[in-house]
Amino acid sequence: MGTALIYDEEMTKYKLLWVDPACKIETPERLTVSYEALVRNALAERCISVPVREATNSEILLVHSEEYLEAVKKTPYMTLEDLKEFTLQYGDVYFHPNIYHCAKLAAGSALQLVDCVMTERVRNGMALVRPPGHHSQHSAANGFCVFNNVAIATRYAKQKYGVKRVLIVDWDIHHGQGVQYCFEDDPSVLYFSWHRYEHQTFWPQLRESDYDSVGKEKGAGFNINVPWNQVGMESSDYLSVFCHVLLPVAYEFCPDLVLVCAGFDSAIGDPEGKMCATPEIFAHLTHLLMNLAGGKLCVVLEGGYNLTSLAQSVCQTVQTLLGDPLPRLANLSGPCRSALESLQCVRSAHRQYWSCLKHAASLPPADISTKRIKLAEEEAKTEVGEEEKSTEEKVWPEPPKRFSPPVRCASVLPDDVTRPDGCKRLGADQDVNPLTASKLKDDDCDTLSRVITLVEKMEQNEICSGLALVCDVTVAMTQVVQHLTPDPVNRVLIVCVGNGKVPSHITRDGKTLVVQINSEETEDQNSKYYIPVFLKKGCSDTSGFMHAVFGLILPLGYEYDPNLVLLVRMPDSGVCDAVWQQLTGLLQSFAKGHTLVLMQENEKAFVGPTTSVLLGDPAPPLENRQAPNTEDLNVVERLRDRLQVNWNLLQTTSECTG
Numbered sequence: 001m002g003t004a005l006i007y008d009e010e011m012t013k014y015k016l017l018w019v020d021p022a023c024k025i026e027t028p029e030r031l032t033v034s035y036e037a038l039v040r041n042a043l044a045e046r047c048i049s050v051p052v053r054e055a056t057n058s059e060i061l062l063v064h065s066e067e068y069l070e071a072v073k074k075t076p077y078m079t080l081e082d083l084k085e086f087t088l089q090y091g092d093v094y095f096h097p098n099i100y101h102c103a104k105l106a107a108g109s110a111l112q113l114v115d116c117v118m119t120e121r122v123r124n125g126m127a128l129v130r131p132p133g134h135h136s137q138h139s140a141a142n143g144f145c146v147f148n149n150v151a152i153a154t155r156y157a158k159q160k161y162g163v164k165r166v167l168i169v170d171w172d173i174h175h176g177q178g179v180q181y182c183f184e185d186d187p188s189v190l191y192f193s194w195h196r197y198e199h200q201t202f203w204p205q206l207r208e209s210d211y212d213s214v215g216k217e218k219g220a221g222f223n224i225n226v227p228w229n230q231v232g233m234e235s236s237d238y239l240s241v242f243c244h245v246l247l248p249v250a251y252e253f254c255p256d257l258v259l260v261c262a263g264f265d266s267a268i269g270d271p272e273g274k275m276c277a278t279p280e281i282f283a284h285l286t287h288l289l290m291n292l293a294g295g296k297l298c299v300v301l302e303g304g305y306n307l308t309s310l311a312q313s314v315c316q317t318v319q320t321l322l323g324d325p326l327p328r329l330a331n332l333s334g335p336c337r338s339a340l341e342s343l344q345c346v347r348s349a350h351r352q353y354w355s356c357l358k359h360a361a362s363l364p365p366a367d368i369s370t371k372r373i374k375l376a377e378e379e380a381k382t383e384v385g386e387e388e389k390s391t392e393e394k395v396w397p398e399p400p401k402r403f404s405p406p407v408r409c410a411s412v413l414p415d416d417v418t419r420p421d422g423c424k425r426l427g428a429d430q431d432v433n434p435l436t437a438s439k440l441k442d443d444d445c446d447t448l449s450r451v452i453t454l455v456e457k458m459e460q461n462e463i464c465s466g467l468a469l470v471c472d473v474t475v476a477m478t479q480v481v482q483h484l485t486p487d488p489v490n491r492v493l494i495v496c497v498g499n500g501k502v503p504s505h506i507t508r509d510g511k512t513l514v515v516q517i518n519s520e521e522t523e524d525q526n527s528k529y530y531i532p533v534f535l536k537k538g539c540s541d542t543s544g545f546m547h548a549v550f551g552l553i554l555p556l557g558y559e560y561d562p563n564l565v566l567l568v569r570m571p572d573s574g575v576c577d578a579v580w581q582q583l584t585g586l587l588q589s590f591a592k593g594h595t596l597v598l599m600q601e602n603e604k605a606f607v608g609p610t611t612s613v614l615l616g617d618p619a620p621p622l623e624n625r626q627a628p629n630t631e632d633l634n635v636v637e638r639l640r641d642r643l644q645v646n647w648n649l650l651q652t653t654s655e656c657t658g
């Protein structure tokens, strides 16, 4: 199934007709540069073009009041003076004779996207729209927004398709208060937003945008606000929040549909956000959401005002929706202190609602609140100065080209195992280069030499990922590590699922990081590069396993930044199919998707499910909703406490930073 792209140049046909410094950044060019970049990068042609349509009255009334709709309906016939007058009743927004038409198209585009995802005409998709939506409210336009596109799409999906649980991820740098007001008492809609806040001194300066707005009544716990109290946040800060807040909760929530309020003013160079995360980050944020809801993902444009980073970020997002390998994120530095404070506050505020957070640290020391008040006073004083300070032009490298290797997935299988379609069999000897064959001394040497050849072709980017059935995974793992070209930049992340002895020499050179999830306590080889994760109930405990994936494996993987990932399924691991597929999918975040899966010969039943994920299909949703086993949560938390000295992305509290 493909990726939908919804865009129509009609939505460029409105603009600001008078002087208003607050609104001048919201221009038609935002849409044209985004679409033209998709065309220029040959991404638009790979998408399924879905036409826009106008949202109907009844669809708009799913969220907005009749009075408001009737008022907006009059704007096409207003004079310039009337439009200015009409605008005055709302904040930071402008009207235009054609904006009502465009607002109906923007909302209708989101509905078209929901339709083609829910009817499985496409797997996922993106709608390039303006005006944006996440600030508009029941009876008010606000912050460039007229109708709340994503809120309408959410209500529409529930009404028309009986969707039970919707996750809304708002990565725009402004708080989508309109969405929060819409669903704050609704436990069927989980709204997650991060936003520049600076202790309530940044627009829209709402008290209810802080981390302690967790939702109301039955909706308590289903509203997650992550306030950024400083500018300059980077990719590390964003990934920390995804790994330690959003993903664990999202997987526990188990949504049937995921909608993204995709604002790109959270990218580097944006005059509003003043953050420092490069456009590649959106490739990863998108990918990390793609294994939820069976891949049903609808991305709807919100903000984004630096035309260069906006266009690059839109391309990064669409290219990931299309299934292309992700770019590596270079030298992640770990979250800054302010981000850790926000992270700790959010986790503690939601500890009582989500079993994955029940071990979260308590609220940070009291001085945080007094500091907040002092800071807010200072900020208020410098507010004027802030505006005058010249915004130094940010520069960043163009995101690298993400081309797909000619072979997406290759396999080394015993002759009697059928090769899954789409997966190329690595031929017998003709493919093997004689040099490696001779070096191998092992009864399984034919298979092993083909595995080595497979790895060599991955290193040469001829093959993206691979899967091999071998007679002994430990031997195969050791051979692969030994045969990697001794290139100093070669770093291998090895994820071992299940019990079994991992040869200790394998981790000595520091060029190999091993994380082993098992159910037996191994002697505590406390080397930085061998991390045993002991789960009492072993790999069969879905919640504990996924807790280790989000809390340990993903942060470690991002910080380690390997150029190859070995996913090893130890004999009798007991890991269930769906969890195995989720892990396979998530590990493609690293090494540009160069994942080699090693399994024992007798596990041929897992060849199909594993290959489908390596080929880019979404992993099926995890049905589990039971709380994780307490001891296992403790284990992961204790392990994280111990390791975070060496691995910054494991941090979740601000105490530990010096």
Ligand SMILES: NCCCNCCCCCC(O)(O)C(F)(F)F
Residues within 6 Å of the ligand: 021, 022, 023, 092, 132, 133, 134, 135, 143, 144, 145, 172, 173, 174, 175, 203, 263, 265, 302, 303, 304
């Ligand atoms: N210095 C100019 C102050 C502008 N203050 C209003 C900001 C509105 C942000 C709108 C948005 O980006 O959140 C949306 F996604 F809705 F478009």
Ligand SMILES: [Zn+2]
Residues within 6 Å of the ligand: 172, 173, 174, 263, 265, 302, 303, 304
């Ligand atoms: Zn925004």
